[in-house]
Amino acid sequence: AGGIISLGRSLPLIWGGIREGLRDVGGGAKAGKSTLRTEDDLSMRFVFAGIVVLILAIMLARPLHMNLLGALLIVLFGFLFVTVSSRLTGEIGSSSNPISGMTVATLLLTCMIFLLIGWTGGSHYVTALSVGAIVCIAASNGGTTSQDLKTGFLVGATPRLQQIAILVGALASALMLGPILLKLNDGATVYVPVAEVAPGLATDAGNLAGRERLQGPQARSDGREYLVWQKRGTEGGPEGKYLVDDAGTAVWFVDPGINGAYSTRPDGTTIRKFDAPKATLMSYIIRGILDRRLPMGLILFGVMIAVVLEMSAIPSLAFAVGVYLPLSSSSPIFIGGMIRWLVDRARRRKLRDAGLTEAQLVAESDKSAGVLMASGYIAGGAIAGILIAFMAGSLGGVDETFTRWAAVHNPFFAGPFADLLAIVPFAVLSGLLYLVGRERLLA
Template sequence: MLGSVLGIVFAASSVYLAIKVGLTVSASIPVAVLSIAIFRALGRSSILENTIVQTAGSAGESLAFGVAAALPALLLLGYDIDLTHALMTTALGGILGVLMMIPLRQGLIVQEHGKLTYPEGTASADVLIVGEQGGTNARTVITGFVLGGVYKFAYSGMKLFREAVGTKLTALKGASVSMEVSPELLGVGYIIGPRVASITFAGVVLSYLILIPLISFFGSGLTQKVLPTDTRLIQNMSPDQIRNAYVLYIGAGAVATGGLISLIRSLPTILGAFRRSLDTLRASRQQGGAPQLLRTEQDLPITLVLGGSLLLILAIWLAPPLHVNFLSALLIVIFGFFFVTVSARITGEIGSSSNPISGMVVATLLITCLVYLMLGWTDSSDRFMALTTAAIVGIAASNGGTTAQDLKTAFLVGGTPRKQQIALFVGVLTSALFIGLVLVLLNEGGTTLIPERHPGVALSETTQKTRTQHTWAWTMAPEALASQGVEATALRRELWKQGLELSTQEGATELRTWRSADTAQVGGAVLALKPGLSPKISELGTLTPGPDRTYTEGFVRGADTPVPAGKYLVDSAGAIQYLVDPAIGGRVSEYEGVPLTRYAAPKAQLFALIIDGILTQKLPWDLVLLGVFIALMLELCGVSALPFAVGVYLPISSSAPIFVGGMVRRLVDRMRGGAEADFSPGTLLSSGLIAGGSIAGVLIAFLEIVTDGAATRALNLPALFGTEGGLGTLLNTIGESEHAHPLWSNLWGLALFASVALFLLRTAVRKPSGAEAPPPK
């Protein structure tokens, strides 16, 4: 039970990270540390009990990357993330990963002992041995968890300081720099280390300080659109719009190439691992008649693996939510066994952080889509099936590597493989129940309805779901506000922050909202238009209730659509009136001057581009090939292309705090005279920061949904106090507010972020305690 709970917590954290920056970090060591501390508080526990907790907890966390990297691509292909589909994909992929590792344990863990080091698995065993001898360092993890959660809640919930600090560079057209003051991304940078963090940030520098300014410079004089998908001229695009229209395709080519190169480089290991795995499987069958096995040698029977694999094929094929045919179900099990083997062996050699899971998913997608193309399966439902196929394989491969780490830990501490394999199944199934829910929560919490009309465009699919919009006629005269120095843009921005859309179609002023509200509630909303002017809506004009309007949800998808794939709302005549822009991979990052919660989901965008590029045969290959050759150039220079390419994909605001975390780690390594251990104070504090910050982000999204935005509006202290009075003026000057001073709000956010980084540095360089010293050999 404890392992399942901790697995759910760290799985939610990993989902948040994966959709934000396309990265996750291992939770095995923090789970082991917390298990020791919790059981010690409840009474003495054995090392084997703590091993089971660590096993179940890490199994749940390992599912998150495959789920959060692949399933959000459905949103980009014109589908919703369905809870049942997410649950079945997660559970079946996780079970496949565990099943395939059962016959491989003897060969990879036992026979290869001394050759395959399994760094994280060995470090987890060290933590468990130290805990058995009386040491523990759970306080550091808990401190990080509380600090990360409170800090995240302070800026993301209460808006006490800016979520991202930055500015445009006037000396370089189209260039900008920014950084999220994010505790979880600081922790990620610390754990992945200075080299990977620096290479990733170099990709962002190429994107935001070279490619975007170049495109802006050369495109500023163009009077026609460059790509068919362009909605405006380059000269009218912001840096983020240029990134979304052009640079993402370059990044896609670089990421796909980097992933494939890492996979090709691992081919000798892959083929050798696969051959040895078959030898191991044959040897296990020959030894199956052994009369009595030691407790530490007992696995679940091979008949369970064979029978379970057949049942998996049937379950994947016959499950209605998956929409997978028999050929794809067969491909899933074949690719699953192959890549679980690959993942387990690579994890044993270089650890899970360098395990090219993305490359394995890309390879699965490429092969699957090419098979589909040859068979003529190119419609939107086939794209859905191709993504589901790759998602299950990716989850299985990710979980296979983590399972191998856990089996290595148990081997080192004397665990029972059979019981551990049962714990893995428990961890997979319990976490699968929540991972899809977390993904849906994060998406729905930031999904925004944006007015967007596309005359003459029909939906590909209309659903039975409807949304009701409430309206009020408003007698407000804009001229009255203009005489007081209030621009129309400021009025629209303040209304939008209150959940109200201002429409002036056909000369009539109308307020619209999707939230349940009566005339008194709408009229009582306060608009902080400028310092000293914060009237209620009712004070600016009379509100008269208008008709409720009902819109139907539907999707646009396919190769020949003149508008981007996605979800839209249509009126009774079938005309598109609104875009339902998701939080994950949404294409509108700001509306009416108000920044929207958006998650870049770099891996999901890559997978969607691959599927569309092959099956629709419509892709700006010039841009993609630029990315391919950038990746090849880096490899020729001896630089790993994959983290660099991920940096090209990431917003600069997300990559900058990762870079800072990497620099803190570099400083710590120098001050301590060598690289840190995997369970040193800095690593444990970073794990806590990641979990605390991520869970706070999930909870804020949950509050947004269950209260229809009321709770998050009530937590917004700058808006609550207004611009009048000393405290209100201060909060609106330095906090997350449109009235914030550009310099002082940036400095305030940087100062608080620097204080967290300094606390991480101070914690990391403290003298190791008995809990952190390596166990006796």
């Protein structure tokens, strides 16, 4: 509801952008007029051509199970929620941009449309998920792109060149991150013998088409090729992906590395799984709507709460972010906000006699060295997360060695005082951020 309300507020901006884009395509109002370098954007002809190419590419990507309606929904919802994301990034920052909320809204609307036209089969689950995933990525990129362009405006950059660089960066990251995620998932995937989870499970092999081999370390012990069976329902065994032989007998239950349940391989090797709770939420929404099992009462109750908040002049999306995030995530954000408030308060006292307006004071705050350092914290945290995941997935032996050493030699590694080990560096980083923001260090 909050995303839809914010979307409604953005409609004038959206309509203005559409009109400007149509003028650009038709060579209307700005024809013959010179454009400032700092206002030189990519032509809307290029944008519309990119949309057509995107629709065709999505429809031709067979793993997405996409059709024309799904591709059009991606363009429609992507266009709308990218605007919302850009607006929210300016209001509350990209780190608190509720992209997951907009993804949920996309899935709800997409699944409702699918339900109305009778698309409730298994392949349509994948189609709905693909629509939500692509819109989620578009909304995420929309917010960060707005920040890039705003920064470029402040330093006098050329928007057109920035946009080209953003396209190159997005393409490069997609080409790099896809194989990395697949590698991490394969490294932590456990192939469980069906005899342990569903003895005697079988299916009609004539209805199966795709074939697959074992991936990861277990591929060394079994190089055969199997038919792939995506089992729905829990009758006879857990639902999920199975590898079956040509006779239809299930041989392996494929437990994925991401959101998997089995952490021990048949040879006794322990595997660290990767949690993705939001992915589970998305699957509940898709199955709940298309299977007509979603508790709509809870959703409508949340909608009413959002409406009441907006009527009380409280930003519902910002409120929802605080409710949605667990305390383990929101507490560091709150502490960071407190540090920013203390630094800004001290800066305002320092500039009290400078005669600056409120807008100028805000600009001075944004130029603080603490803001730059906090940006470095965000980038460093992302890089550290990738390195930790890479060690757990591809360098499992090294990670296990460190874990064993810490369990023996580090008294804070486990037990009731384990969190103290993380609080100490967090406190140091918080204090360092405050001192840098106050220009007591590294000034």
